[in-house]
Each structure stands twice: as C-alpha cells, then as structure tokens.
Amino acid sequence: MDSRTQTFEEQRWRLFGLAYRLLGSASEAEDMVQETYLRWSRAAEAVEEPAAWLTKVVTNLCLTHLTSARARRESYVGPWLPEPVLTSGGPLGPLETVEQRESVSLGVLVLLERLSPAERAVFVLREAFGHSHAEIAGVLGIEEAHSRQLHRRARAHVGEARKRFDSDAEQHRRIVRGFLAAAVEGDVATLERLLAEDAVASADGGGTVPAVRRPVRGRVQVARYLRGLHNRPEMAAVTFEFAEINGEPAALAWWRGGGGLFGIITAELTGGRVTAVRTLVNPGKLAYVAAQLGTSAPGMIEL
The missing domain is CATH 3.10.450.50 (Nuclear Transport Factor 2; Chain: A,)
Structure with missing residues (x-):
C-alpha cells in the first residue's frame, strides 16, 4: 500500500461516519467515501492537510447527493427510516461517548431529516465531530457567522424533541x-x-x-x-x-x-x-x- 492510499485508509472510518450521519444510509455513505477516494487519488497537487481536504470533499459530495435523496424520500411508500448499521466493532469506529452514540441513533437520524442539507452538515460537523465554526465555514465555503446561524437554527429545529441517552x-x-x-x-x-x-x-x-x-x-x-x-x-x-x-x-x-x-x-x-x-x-x-x-x-x- 502506497503512502497516499495509507493516508486515506487512516481516515476511512471517520469519513464513513460523517457521510452516514449526513445521509442516513450506509450504502450511500460507502458510495460517497469511494468517490472521495477517487478524487483523492487523482488530486495532482500536494495536500497539506489531508484530513481537512477529505472532510471537505466528502461533506460536499453528500450535500449534493442529499438534495436528490430528499426528493426521493418525499415519494417514499410509508415511513422512511434510516438504514441501520451494526455498530459494535463496526465501520463507524469506536462510540466511546454519550454524544457519539447519540449521533448515530436512529432517533437522532430521523430528527435530522427535519433540517436543510446545510443545517444538517453544520449540526453533524459541530455536534458529532467537534469542529469549530471556523473549520465548518472552510468546509462549506461560507462565513463563520453563517455557520453559527445555521447551527442555532438546526438546534432549534431539533429542539426538545432531540433524544438523550439516559445517564445510567x-x-x-x-x-x-x-x-x-x-x-x-x-x-x-x-x-x-x-x-x-x-x-x-x-x-x-x-x-x-x-x-x-x-x-x-x-x-x-x-x-x-x-x-x-x-x-x-x-x-x-x-x-x-x-x-x-x-x-x-x-x-x-x-x-x-x-x-x-x-x-x-x-x-x-x-x-x-x-x-x-x-x-x-x-x-x-x-x-x-x-x-x-x-x-x-x-x-x-x-x-
């Protein structure tokens, strides 16, 4: 395995986790990660910050895909539920904190369907991955103040309906x-x-x-x-x-x-x-x- 592929593989579980939270579909998340890899392998320029570059690419691929996916879900027969994933030792990596486990629960993924694609991206990047608003602004190509506004709006939409894991x-x-x-x-x-x-x-x-x-x-x-x-x-x-x-x-x-x-x-x-x-x-x-x-x-x- 060459160093470029190894760098990507070290980021794969994180990229999949991000894509899955954005799309609510494991199979679609895998497609987005694979497309990110293809772009990474074709990138001619030297990438100074691979993690940031890959985060930006997979996030924006998901946002583009999410627009068409949401349209399909509007005509879905019966309730639409996220695609489940086996998480113990699975592709989402370790879920060591309450926040990490909550962010992949079916309940929260259902609630995220209430958000616009941009709100969902800001919410996931901030709540599940702990990115600063400056970093999120760079990923999405927006002003930092706009990222903060989208985050406030997302939290308001999810609001009190957001499920929390019991402390015990x-x-x-x-x-x-x-x-x-x-x-x-x-x-x-x-x-x-x-x-x-x-x-x-x-x-x-x-x-x-x-x-x-x-x-x-x-x-x-x-x-x-x-x-x-x-x-x-x-x-x-x-x-x-x-x-x-x-x-x-x-x-x-x-x-x-x-x-x-x-x-x-x-x-x-x-x-x-x-x-x-x-x-x-x-x-x-x-x-x-x-x-x-x-x-x-x-x-x-x-x-």
Missing part, C-alpha cells in the same frame, strides 16, 4: 433489553408497562414488504400492534437474535434454516419509558447489516 447506561440497556424481549414474546402486559403514554411505532417496508404505512400512536395501541406482529403466521418461521444497532440493543429476526435477515426492531428510550418503536423490514435497508453479519459476527449480545 446500564439501566437504559436493561430497560431496552426487557422491552425487546417482551416484543419478541408478545408480552402485552410488559409492553404496556414499559411504553410511554405517547409512544409511537413505525415500520419501513419501502413498499416492497407489507408494513403499516402510518405510525401507530399511543401506549395501548402500540402494545396491541406489537402483539399483532407476534401473532402473524410467518413469525413461526422466524428466530431472533440480539445485536448492537446504531449504538443501542436491537432485535434481529432471521428466517429459520438460513433464509436470511427478515427484520430489525429497535426501541427509543426517554425518561425510563419507550417512546418510539421502529421496525425495518425493507430488504434494501437490511442488506448492509446482513452483509456485516455474513462476513463476521461482531456485536452479538445476549439479552
């Missing part, structure tokens, strides 16, 4: 594990006990797999919805495992007999209660995690 990480994990186990078993009593009164359940089938096309709202309604999923005939042909997805425990449903990944269930926790349940069954959204687990099996945990 083990308690957070224990509650989520218990909820997912109850969902797998169809334990309505436990589901109702752990669900918040205003809980919301959504499912992403992408129009290719049957899934509820409108969010289910309310504690009792969400519990009944999950019980209904448990009672579906195909569940007899499914087995469950548990993994760390986007920094949090998730239930992975597999077709028995090596038939492949059927779906992923995640739960968002706020104040000790589950406020959001997200189910992904769109095969296109499951391919990345399936590939991760097909080559190796990092991140598997026991509930």
Whole structure:
C-alpha cells in the first residue's frame, strides 16, 4: 500500500461516519467515501492537510447527493427510516461517548431529516465531530457567522424533541433489553408497562414488504400492534437474535434454516419509558447489516 492510499485508509472510518450521519444510509455513505477516494487519488497537487481536504470533499459530495435523496424520500411508500448499521466493532469506529452514540441513533437520524442539507452538515460537523465554526465555514465555503446561524437554527429545529441517552447506561440497556424481549414474546402486559403514554411505532417496508404505512400512536395501541406482529403466521418461521444497532440493543429476526435477515426492531428510550418503536423490514435497508453479519459476527449480545 502506497503512502497516499495509507493516508486515506487512516481516515476511512471517520469519513464513513460523517457521510452516514449526513445521509442516513450506509450504502450511500460507502458510495460517497469511494468517490472521495477517487478524487483523492487523482488530486495532482500536494495536500497539506489531508484530513481537512477529505472532510471537505466528502461533506460536499453528500450535500449534493442529499438534495436528490430528499426528493426521493418525499415519494417514499410509508415511513422512511434510516438504514441501520451494526455498530459494535463496526465501520463507524469506536462510540466511546454519550454524544457519539447519540449521533448515530436512529432517533437522532430521523430528527435530522427535519433540517436543510446545510443545517444538517453544520449540526453533524459541530455536534458529532467537534469542529469549530471556523473549520465548518472552510468546509462549506461560507462565513463563520453563517455557520453559527445555521447551527442555532438546526438546534432549534431539533429542539426538545432531540433524544438523550439516559445517564445510567446500564439501566437504559436493561430497560431496552426487557422491552425487546417482551416484543419478541408478545408480552402485552410488559409492553404496556414499559411504553410511554405517547409512544409511537413505525415500520419501513419501502413498499416492497407489507408494513403499516402510518405510525401507530399511543401506549395501548402500540402494545396491541406489537402483539399483532407476534401473532402473524410467518413469525413461526422466524428466530431472533440480539445485536448492537446504531449504538443501542436491537432485535434481529432471521428466517429459520438460513433464509436470511427478515427484520430489525429497535426501541427509543426517554425518561425510563419507550417512546418510539421502529421496525425495518425493507430488504434494501437490511442488506448492509446482513452483509456485516455474513462476513463476521461482531456485536452479538445476549439479552
């Protein structure tokens, strides 16, 4: 490996993490990182600050791509959810702080859809990667004051709806594990006990797999919805495992007999209660995690 390629490879996980947070899609993030590599390999001039150069290129590629991606999502069949990623030992690198784990959670990625592309870029660069507004201004080609304004606007749009991980990480994990186990078993009593009164359940089938096309709202309604999923005939042909997805425990449903990944269930926790349940069954959204687990099996945990 030559020194130029080695320099890029040292930055790859960071570039992927940035692109993923900007796009909410692992497969699209990989495409942006690959295009960044091609531009890096063709760059004739000597780059004095490779990390800054690569950050600028991948960010602006993502902004261009995000404009068309958002247009596609407006015509998406049913709720659009981000593409999940296996995070324990995965391509996003170490998620050592609360802020790092929060920034890749499905809940936060959904909230980032509220932002304009420029707001999202400033928010991610500032909140997830700790860049100064001077650095962000250089990446985006704007004034530093404009970066500050975009950041204030982004924080206001995300606002109080922004989910925070509970300070007690083990308690957070224990509650989520218990909820997912109850969902797998169809334990309505436990589901109702752990669900918040205003809980919301959504499912992403992408129009290719049957899934509820409108969010289910309310504690009792969400519990009944999950019980209904448990009672579906195909569940007899499914087995469950548990993994760390986007920094949090998730239930992975597999077709028995090596038939492949059927779906992923995640739960968002706020104040000790589950406020959001997200189910992904769109095969296109499951391919990345399936590939991760097909080559190796990092991140598997026991509930």
